[in-house]
Structures are given as structure tokens and as C-alpha cells.
Amino acid sequence: MTPVAPGARAEAPPRPVAWPRLGGAALGRGLVTAYLSLIVLIPIAALVAQSIDGGLDGFWTAVTSPLAVSALKLTLISSAIVVAVNVVMGTAIAWVLVRDNFPGKAIVNSVIDLPFALPTIVAGITLLALYGTNSPVGIDIAFTRVGIVVALLFVTLPFVVRAVQPVLLELDQEMEEAAASLGAGPLTTFRRIIFPNLAPAILAGAALAFARAIGEFGSVLLISGNLPKTQVASLFIYAQIQSGNDTGAAAVSVTLLLIALVVLLVIGRLTHWTLRHDR
Amino acid sequence: MTAKRRPGRYGLRFVALGYLAMLLLIPIGMISYRAFEHGFAAARSSVTTPDALHAFYMTIVIAVIAVVANTIFGVGCALLLVRSNFRGKALLNAIIDVPFAISPVVVGLSLLLLYGRTGWFGDVFLNNGIQILFAMPGMVLATIFVSLPFVVREVVPVLHEIGDEQEQAAETLGANWWQTFRRITLPAIRWGVAYGVVLTTARALGEFGAVAVVSGRISGQTETATLWVAREFGQFNTTGAYTASLVLALIAVATLLAMNLFKRKEAS
Amino acid sequence: MRTSFWKPENLASRTAGGGSRRRVGRLALVTALSVAVGVGVAACGSSSSDSGGPINLVAYSTPETVYDKQLIPAFQKTSEGDGAKFSTSFGPSGDQSRAVAAGQPADVVHLSIEPDMQNLVDAGLVDSNWDQNQYHGIVQDSVVVFVVRKGNPKNIQTWDDLIKPGVEVVTPNVFSSGGAKWNILAAYGAQIEEGKSPTQALAFLKSLLEHAVAQPGSAGDALTTFTSGKGDVLLSYESDAIEAQRAGEDVEYVIPDDTILIETPAATTTDASTQAQDFLKFLWTPQAQQLWADGGYRPVNKSVLDKNKDKFPDPPGLFTVNDPSIGGWEKANTDFFDPTNGSVAKIEENLGVSTG
Numbered sequence: 001m002t003p004v005a006p007g008a009r010a011e012a013p014p015r016p017v018a019w020p021r022l023g024g025a026a027l028g029r030g031l032v033t034a035y036l037s038l039i040v041l042i043p044i045a046a047l048v049a050q051s052i053d054g055g056l057d058g059f060w061t062a063v064t065s066p067l068a069v070s071a072l073k074l075t076l077i078s079s080a081i082v083v084a085v086n087v088v089m090g091t092a093i094a095w096v097l098v099r100d101n102f103p104g105k106a107i108v109n110s111v112i113d114l115p116f117a118l119p120t121i122v123a124g125i126t127l128l129a130l131y132g133t134n135s136p137v138g139i140d141i142a143f144t145r146v147g148i149v150v151a152l153l154f155v156t157l158p159f160v161v162r163a164v165q166p167v168l169l170e171l172d173q174e175m176e177e178a179a180a181s182l183g184a185g186p187l188t189t190f191r192r193i194i195f196p197n198l199a200p201a202i203l204a205g206a207a208l209a210f211a212r213a214i215g216e217f218g219s220v221l222l223i224s225g226n227l228p229k230t231q232v233a234s235l236f237i238y239a240q241i242q243s244g245n246d247t248g249a250a251a252v253s254v255t256l257l258l259i260a261l262v263v264l265l266v267i268g269r270l271t272h273w274t275l276r277h278d279r
Numbered sequence: 280m281t282a283k284r285r286p287g288r289y290g291l292r293f294v295a296l297g298y299l300a301m302l303l304l305i306p307i308g309m310i311s312y313r314a315f316e317h318g319f320a321a322a323r324s325s326v327t328t329p330d331a332l333h334a335f336y337m338t339i340v341i342a343v344i345a346v347v348a349n350t351i352f353g354v355g356c357a358l359l360l361v362r363s364n365f366r367g368k369a370l371l372n373a374i375i376d377v378p379f380a381i382s383p384v385v386v387g388l389s390l391l392l393l394y395g396r397t398g399w400f401g402d403v404f405l406n407n408g409i410q411i412l413f414a415m416p417g418m419v420l421a422t423i424f425v426s427l428p429f430v431v432r433e434v435v436p437v438l439h440e441i442g443d444e445q446e447q448a449a450e451t452l453g454a455n456w457w458q459t460f461r462r463i464t465l466p467a468i469r470w471g472v473a474y475g476v477v478l479t480t481a482r483a484l485g486e487f488g489a490v491a492v493v494s495g496r497i498s499g500q501t502e503t504a505t506l507w508v509a510r511e512f513g514q515f516n517t518t519g520a521y522t523a524s525l526v527l528a529l530i531a532v533a534t535l536l537a538m539n540l541f542k543r544k545e546a547s
Numbered sequence: 548m549r550t551s552f553w554k555p556e557n558l559a560s561r562t563a564g565g566g567s568r569r570r571v572g573r574l575a576l577v578t579a580l581s582v583a584v585g586v587g588v589a590a591c592g593s594s595s596s597d598s599g600g601p602i603n604l605v606a607y608s609t610p611e612t613v614y615d616k617q618l619i620p621a622f623q624k625t626s627e628g629d630g631a632k633f634s635t636s637f638g639p640s641g642d643q644s645r646a647v648a649a650g651q652p653a654d655v656v657h658l659s660i661e662p663d664m665q666n667l668v669d670a671g672l673v674d675s676n677w678d679q680n681q682y683h684g685i686v687q688d689s690v691v692v693f694v695v696r697k698g699n700p701k702n703i704q705t706w707d708d709l710i711k712p713g714v715e716v717v718t719p720n721v722f723s724s725g726g727a728k729w730n731i732l733a734a735y736g737a738q739i740e741e742g743k744s745p746t747q748a749l750a751f752l753k754s755l756l757e758h759a760v761a762q763p764g765s766a767g768d769a770l771t772t773f774t775s776g777k778g779d780v781l782l783s784y785e786s787d788a789i790e791a792q793r794a795g796e797d798v799e800y801v802i803p804d805d806t807i808l809i810e811t812p813a814a815t816t817t818d819a820s821t822q823a824q825d826f827l828k829f830l831w832t833p834q835a836q837q838l839w840a841d842g843g844y845r846p847v848n849k850s851v852l853d854k855n856k857d858k859f860p861d862p863p864g865l866f867t868v869n870d871p872s873i874g875g876w877e878k879a880n881t882d883f884f885d886p887t888n889g890s891v892a893k894i895e896e897n898l899g900v901s902t903g
Contacts, residue, residue, distance in 0.1 A: 096296070
């Protein structure tokens with residue numbers, strides 16, 4: 001996949017053209033709006049309305065209840081860890097896939113997208129089979145916070161790799177060679193030449209990985225064991241839905257959604273700024 | 280120079296591939312082992328029960344509806360975003376990304392709040408005997424929601440890239456917008472569309488959280504393959520759960536192959 | 548220079564006055580289309596809820612096998628059940644109750660705890676006199692037992708054995724699973740029966756939940772978690788333990804001296820068909836009660852229960868939810884399970900926060 005953070009798109013200003021001819025655009029705009037309303041906007045409006053059903057006080061009480069706070073905290077901390085690991089490992093994997101050569105590289109390259117194509121519940125069962133209670137390799141991380149992080153690492157793997165890869169492919173190696181010939185070591189070259197060029201892509205990938213991680217449900221469902229200390233936000237919301245506490249579920253949902261949108265927006269701007277700053 | 284960096288390179292290769300093996304390959308291998316632990320026949324019979332087959336059927340039907348709807352919407356929306364200018368375009372652009380930022384459980388909850396008995400539209404539909412939740416429509420709506428952005432996001436950059444000179448030329452020669460779209464635009468964006476379709480399919484086939492909330496788990500009726508896997512996992516049918524997981528994983532691999540193919544076509 | 552071709556004024560000038568009429572037309576078209584989309588989506592969902600449709604059975608997770616393999620086929624062989632079609636849904640009791648309240652089609656509901664049924668009475672979907680029969684609306688019983696590994700390696704016999712150092716407990720999540728609520732009430736009530744004070748009993752609950760290594764969403768998931776190797780003891784329905792043994796799992800179970808009688812209510816919804824009502828009545832017939840017994844559930848029909856006495860020993864300290872130690876469902880539900888102020892919610896909060 002080609003993850004693109006919103007706002008990170010380099011958009012050429014559209015020229016005023018007569019396409020499609022009369023009638024198309026207004027109709028198209030209407031249809032697009034109607035579709036988005038039906039599918040996305042009205043449901044979210046219902047969600048927001050429910051979250052403030054008991055007034056803003058009710059919203060605040062629900063979000064600051066100890067279990068909600070610990071769920072949100074766990075979600076943010078584990079997502080942050082996941083993003084950090086992804087930034088390092090994702091960049092490393094992209095590097096190996098672009099600059100290294102070894103037999104089977106093409107296969108490894110296509111395997112990267114597997115977590116995206118694999119249903120999340122299958123991902124959860126898969127990890128549980130290997131790293132669960134009956135682990136054949138003797139690693140048991142089921143029902144722990146480590147298990148949650150591993151599940152999130154699994155589902156967010158493609159984001160940074162796929163964001164960095166194309167940039168690395170186009171990066172001019174002459175600069176690096178020049179730096180090396182001027183006596184820069186590999187680390188200095190990476191820090192001064194390569195990293196600044198990759199930064200916007202890494203950021204974009206990290207933002208998407210973070211947004212995905214904080215909302216992830218299927219893969220953590222079985223591995224978390226639903227303990228109070230392993231209950232991430234999506235599981236907390238699910239438990240609240242099941243016990244009929246719609247307002248509590250909606251309030252935490254809205255909080256989660258706001259966090260994701262803010263992160264995507266901020267990183268989008270940041271990427272934009274880095275790009276402009278560079279050029 | 281290159282010789283000096285060799286050891287580092289091997290180290291990096293080892294770390295990157297080791298990480299992938301631990302996280303991806305070995306777990307997937309484990310699933311196939313668990314599926315066939317009790318023999319091929321046991322694995323086969325565990326996923327060919329009527330309920331299991333119906334679950335796969337549901338998954339496919341829902342995915343097909345979601346893909347068709349989101350492809351038509353996606354191409355139209357991408358054209359709108361790239362080829363015209365209007366107030367609120369930035370907003371539209373942002374809304375399309377919302378499904379990326381929202382947890383599937385939250386999608387399910389929104390639909391529950393909207394179409395549930397006490398929801399905004401609940402009464403209207405239920406009083407007229409129309410079942411939205413705990414039936415196909417709710418599950419389709421949930422799946423369309425989560426897989427909405429992919430076609431748009433794949434087609435937009437392609438449209439930017441191909442520019443509109445040819446479209447303008449066609450118009451100058453008297454082609455109407457449909458002819459222009461069919462003869463010029465569509466052939467140019469087809470691999471982008473195809474790639475978006477594959478991504479949408481993958482997302483739709485694997486959807487779990489959102490449909491889990493709105494399905495009502497009626498065996499043989501509103502259960503998709505992923506829900507079936509989750510339920511069987513809790514019902515002593517671990518062989519069935521693992522085998523169905525393996526089938527879904529194989530579908531995922533087929534999706535990957537299609538992705539690679541389309542990516543290559545798109546590039547060329 | 549960015550000029551928008553689609554700005555209304557541009558459009559109007561280009562179409563030389565015809566613009567506004569066209570725009571109205573388009574607007575109408577858009578509206579019509581979006582309505583069509585809505586109706587189209589709705590139409591494929593219209594289900595036939597007439598008398599000719601299937602009996603929608605919505606039940607909690609554990610009796611799935613008994614219903615699918617025994618009760619439904621047996622009912623279909625009776626004259627009332629001739630030609631009856633079923634569509635079944637099994638899941639965590641709280642979740643099932645919530646779904647039916649939100650509009651999931653249901654004719655017969657069988658839940659694991661009374662408050663979940665009360666939800667449906669409150670929603671106007673189940674008649675308030677649903678429990679006005681000789682069995683008080685309860686179709687089968689069970690007791691809370693300790694499921695342990697074969698040979699009982701940790702020698703778990705009493706409630707106090709559960710909170711010994713190093714003992715790992717599996718019990719489902721109280722917020723979704725009815726079985727989990729029974730487990731909590733059994734643990735609490737047993738302490739009271741043993742002469743402890745309510746404060747001491749709550750302290751026991753706290754250490755019990757501290758020993759919990761997993762709290763899966765439903766009793767079924769908890770059993771899978773346990774049989775896959777996690778934990779030393781699973782708190783569970785006796786019926787689930789029997790089923791697990793039958794499925795060839797390497798487990799056995801211990802009935803503690805003091806434990807609670809699990810009573811699971813069933814009812815028909817207000818607009819259930821006659822055949823659905825017949826099915827509910829069928830569940831209380833001696834034939835069906837024997838099928839429940841074969842499936843590991845304790846029959847509520849006295850004579851059938853007596854016939855199966857050897858399978859279901861009576862623990863000396865058996866109590867029910869209505870005994871003074873618990874004080875009935877209404878009190879228990881507020882005192883223990885209220886999501887904000889209940890004592891169990893408070894304990895879980897502390898567990899989540901202290902380790903967070």
C-alpha cells in the first residue's frame with residue numbers, strides 16, 4: 001500500500017478546465033456529499049451526540065473515570081512505543097530492501113504488506129499460537145502489555161516501510177558518496193545526509209502507524225485477556241458497549257477519534273513544513 | 280568504501296530479516312501447523328460445515344458490495360478532488376481520511392447509536408419491519424465505512440500525474456464527458472483503480488471490530504468468516520478456527536500477489 | 548491565478564441564465580438519488596418477521612451445543628415443532644441482551660442472569676410477568692465450580708485455595724459475561740456463608756481478582772483460554788466443565804462446599820409466534836429437561852433432577868442469589884456490578900490504575 005498522510009500530499013493547483021462538462025460536477029459534488037454523509041458523517045454525528053448526552057459534565061466524568069483513563073493511557077503509551085520501534089525497524093527494513101541485495105528480496109518485499117491484508121483477528125490468533133500459553137518457542141506474552149505491543153507492531157509494520165521505501169529509492173547516492181569522500185563516516189552520512197531526506201516520509205508513516213495503533217481492536221482482542229491492566233481503549237469501548245454504557249463508550253470513542261485526527265493533522269503540517277524547509 | 284561498510288550491512292540485513300521472521304513468517308507457519316495438527320481430513324471437515332461455508336459466503340457478498348460502492352464513489356470523488364475547485368474541498372479531503380483515524384469498534388458503535396431501537400433512525404426502520412442492524416445492511420454499512428478511503432487515495436495521485444491535456448484535447452474534438460472519461464481517463468487510471476480495489480477488498484474481507492458490534496452473531500445468517508473464527512475459537516473448535524484463519528491468510532497472500540501485479544503495471 | 552470554474556457565478560454566466568433552473572434540477576436529482584441509495588440499502592435488509600419466519604433464538608454462550616445438537620432437533624420432531632425453522636445467536640449474556648434491546652430479532656431469549664432479562668422487560672420487549680410460572684422462568688440450573696488441570700496438581704479444594712500465592716485464576720470479564728457475575732457472587736456468598744463479614748468478603752474478591760490472569764469476554768472464551776494452558780483454575784459453570792471433559796480436554800472439576808446455584812432465565816418476546824411460545828414450553832417438558840441433564844445442566848423439573856441425582860451432587864453449602872448473603876439480583880446488581888459505583892467496578896479500577 002502507499003500510505004499518505006493527509007496534508008502530506010504535494011498538490012499541484014488544479015487548473016480551471018471544463019471537465020467533466022456541464023452538470024457533472026454539481027451532481028458529483030452532491031452525490032459525494034450524500035454518500036459521505038450516509039456512511040461517515042451522520043454516524044459520527046450520532047456518536048458525538050451520544051457522548052454529550054449527559055452534558056459536557058457527563059462527557060468529562062466518563063472520560064476521566066479511572067478505568068477509562070488507564071485504558072487511554074495504556075493505548076497512548078503502547079502506541080508511542082510501537083511508533084518508536086516502527087521508526088527504527090521500518091527504516092532499517094526499507095534500507096535493506098532498497099540498498100541491500102540478497103536472494104529472496106522480492107519475496108520479502110511483498111511479505112511486508114501481509115499484515116495489511118491479513119484479517120486482524122487472524123493476526124491475533126496467529127501471534128497467540130506462537131507466543132501464547134502453549135508457545136513452542138517458550139515465549140509466553142499472552143495477556144500482558146508486551147503482548148499488546150507485539151500485536152500492534154504486527155499490524156502497523158507496513159506503514160513506515162512503505163513510506164520510506166520510495167523516497168530512499170529516489171535518493172541520489174552521489175551526495176552520500178561526496179560526503180564519504182570528504183571523510184564522513186557512515187553514521188555522519190546517515191545523520192547529515194540521509195536522515196533529513198527521509199524525515200518527512202518517516203513522519204508520515206509514523207503518523208499513520210500511530211493512528212492505526214490507537215484504534216486497533218481485532219488483533220489485541222484475544223491477546224489482551226481483557227484484564228484491567230491490559231485493556232486498551234478499543235477494548236474498553238467494546239466492554240462498555242456490552243454492558244450497555246453507551247455514553248461512556250461514546251465519550252471515550254470521541255476522545256480517541258480526536259487524538260487520532262490531531263496527530264494526523266499535526267504530522268501532516270509538520271511534514272509539509274519539513275518539505276518546504278528542505279527545498 | 281563499500282568494503283568497509285560490509286559488516287554493518289550484514290548486521291542490518293540480519294536484524295531486519297530476523298525481525299520480519301519473528302513477527303511475520305514464523306507465526307504464519309505456526310498457523311498452518313496448528314490447522315493440520317489433526318490431519319488434513321479433520322481440517323477440511325472443520326471448515327466445511329454449513330455455518331462455516333455461509334460465513335465465508337457472507338464475507339464475500341459484503342466485500343463485493345463494499346468494493347463496488349467504494350470504487351464508484353472513489354473514482355468520482357477523486358475526479359472531483361483533482362479536476363475541480365470548490366469551497367470545502369479541503370474539508371472533503373479531510374473527511375475521506377476519517378476512516379483511517381477511527382477504531383473499527385467505534386464505527387460499530389456509531390451505527391448502533393444511529394440505527395438501534397433508541398437511535399435516531401431506529402424507530403423509522405424497525406417500525407417498518409426493516410432490519411438494518413444485526414442484518415446485512417448494517418454489516419455492509421460498517422464495511423463500506425472502514426474501507427472507504429482506499430480507492431480515492433490511490434486514484435488521486437494518478438490523476439495528478441496524468442494531467443488533463445489529453446482530456447482537453449478530447450473535448451476540443453467534441454467528445455462528451457462520458458466519452459472522455461471512458462476513452463481517455465479510465466484507461467489512464469485503471470491500474471490505480473485496480474490497486475485501490477485490491478486494498479478495499481483486503482480491508483473488507485478482514486473487517487472484524489465494526490461488524491462484531493453490529494452483526495448479532497446469528498449463526499448461518501449474519502456471521503462473517505472473521506466472526507466465525509472468533510466464535511469457534513471459544514467453542515473447542517480450535518482446529519476449525521486455525522483452518523479458517525489459514526484460508527483467510529491464503530486469501531491475504533492472493534491479495535498480496537494482486538497488489539504486486541498492479542503496482543508493477545501502474546509503474547510501467 | 549486560481550479561478551474556480553464551478554463557482555456559481557461562473558456557472559451562471561456560462562450557461563447564460565439557464566443556470567439556476569438547472570441547479571434546482573440537479574439538486575432534485577441529487578436528493579432523489581440519495582433517497583434511492585438509502586431505500587436500496589434498506590430494501591435488501593427487509594426481513595420477513597411474519598409467523599412463517601424462523602424462530603429467532605438469542606441465548607448466552609454456553610448452551611450452544613445442547614440447543615444445536617439436542618433441543619432443537621428434538622423439538623422439531625414434536626407435533627408443535629413440526630417444520631419449525633430456527634435461527635440462533637449465541638454470545639455473552641450482557642451483549643445478547645443489549646443487542647436484542649437495540650433491535651436484533653428475537654422470539655425466544657435465554658440469558659444467563661436475571662438483570663439481562665430485566666433489561667428487555669424495561670425495553671418493553673419481554674412481558675413483565677415472564678417469570679410467572681411454576682419454575683419462575685428458570686429453564687435450567689448449574690453451580691459455580693473450580694475447573695482444574697488433570698490430577699488437580701495445585702490441590703485446589705476451597706475458595707481460600709484460590710488466593711494462595713502463585714495460583715493463577717481465569718474468570719470471564721464481569722462487564723460482558725453473565726457467568727463472570729455468577730462467579731463473583733459465588734465467591735462473595737461463600738465467604739459470608741463461612742461466617743466472614745461483608746468487608747472481609749469484599750477483601751477476598753479483591754485478592755481473587757488480583758489472581759486473575761485473564762478475563763475473556765465470555766464464559767466460552769474463558770474455557771478456551773484455560774484449556775489452551777493458561778491458569779491453574781477456571782471459575783466456571785458446572786455444565787461447561789462437564790462439556791470440556793466430554794470434549795476430551797485434560798481437566799477435572801471440584802464443586803466447592805459453599806457455592807451458588809446458577810439459575811438461567813428464558814422467555815419469549817412480546818411478539819413471538821405461537822410456535823416460539825411452544826418451543827419455550829417444550830424446554831420445560833420432562834423430555835427436554837432430560838436433554839439438559841445429558842448436556843450437563845441441572846434440570847429444574849424435580850423428578851428429572853432426582854433421576855439424575857448421581858450426576859449432580861448437592862454441595863452442603865449451596866445458596867441462591869435470593870439468600871440473605873446476597874440479597875437478590877436487584878441489590879447485587881447495584882452493589883457489585885454498577886459500572887461506576889459497584890464494588891467490583893471499584894476493584895477493577897484499582898487493579899487497572901495501580902498497575903498503570
